[in-house]
Amino acid sequence: MVYGQQTASQTETVLKAENVNVYYGNFLALKGIYLDIPKNKVTAFIGPSGCGKSTLLRCYNRLNDLIPIFRLEGLITYHNNDLYAKDIDPVQVRRRIGMVFQRPNPFPKSIYENIAFGARINGYKGDMDELVERSLKQAALWDEVKDKLKQSGLALSGGQQQRLCIARAIALQPDVVLMDEPCSALDPISTLKVEELIHQLKENYTIVIVTHNMQQASRVADLTAFFNVTATEKGNRQGYLVECDRTEVIFQNPKQEATMEYVSGRFG
Numbered sequence: 001m002v003y004g005q006q007t008a009s010q011t012e013t014v015l016k017a018e019n020v021n022v023y024y025g026n027f028l029a030l031k032g033i034y035l036d037i038p039k040n041k042v043t044a045f046i047g048p049s050g051c052g053k054s055t056l057l058r059c060y061n062r063l064n065d066l067i068p069i070f071r072l073e074g075l076i077t078y079h080n081n082d083l084y085a086k087d088i089d090p091v092q093v094r095r096r097i098g099m100v101f102q103r104p105n106p107f108p109k110s111i112y113e114n115i116a117f118g119a120r121i122n123g124y125k126g127d128m129d130e131l132v133e134r135s136l137k138q139a140a141l142w143d144e145v146k147d148k149l150k151q152s153g154l155a156l157s158g159g160q161q162q163r164l165c166i167a168r169a170i171a172l173q174p175d176v177v178l179m180d181e182p183c184s185a186l187d188p189i190s191t192l193k194v195e196e197l198i199h200q201l202k203e204n205y206t207i208v209i210v211t212h213n214m215q216q217a218s219r220v221a222d223l224t225a226f227f228n229v230t231a232t233e234k235g236n237r238q239g240y241l242v243e244c245d246r247t248e249v250i251f252q253n254p255k256q257e258a259t260m261e262y263v264s265g266r267f268g
């Protein structure tokens, strides 16, 4: 793969993949991944269906550990520590590296409790009202919900629910927020709100976002990683990273022909 000169050189690397292979049983889903995720930037993963974008994203907070047939080879470091070392507690990893999913999935609880519940379980001892307000403000939702904090989170619109899920994730004061197609279930106006929010959040968090929407990648991401998939002799479809670079380079002047074809809509 080709690695752009500007990719991560000027900023601290938070997550680093070195020669990572991911298997589901005998199936090699992702092969030979080298990738740096820089601090306080938005990195987008793009590529055709099945190329392993979500798989790699879930490796970063050890969510794939919950899949019995999952196996990882190679090294993923988080602030230079082996994320898969024996003494690392996956629950602690997920506290530091939060996740927002494709479909908004608030708890069937009040808006307030959606924030407070996780914080309490994680031993938060500070002023809960203050945490709820701060998290909702950071997620650009406070003004819309401040008068109905006792109402169910499920009564909000889809876009508001997704911002509630983002507020819930950041209430745990993570370091990294992973987002797996966070806008795919949202209308265009809610999508723009979430995109604006992503812009603001990168001041405090490192963000990795999987998106099928290339305009979205070009709008929100500082860096874009293009993944592709190749058919093996046995007919398996193996994902790999083609290149990662500054987003404008990927969209206007990528090093690889396949990237140009994909971003210009000629395949995928």
Ligand SMILES: Nc1ncnc2c1ncn2[C@@H]1O[C@H](COP(=O)(O)OP(=O)(O)OP(=O)(O)O)[C@@H](O)[C@H]1O
Residues within 6 Å of the ligand: 024, 029, 047, 048, 049, 050, 051, 052, 053, 054, 055, 056, 067, 237, 239
């Ligand atoms: N739990 C699982 N068990 C077995 N195979 C899996 C599992 N999850 C993903 N895969 C396989 O791994 C490959 C990569 O899937 P993944 O969902 O990571 O791709 P993706 O690029 O995110 O796709 P999409 O854009 O369609 O969401 C696919 O071939 C998929 O079928």
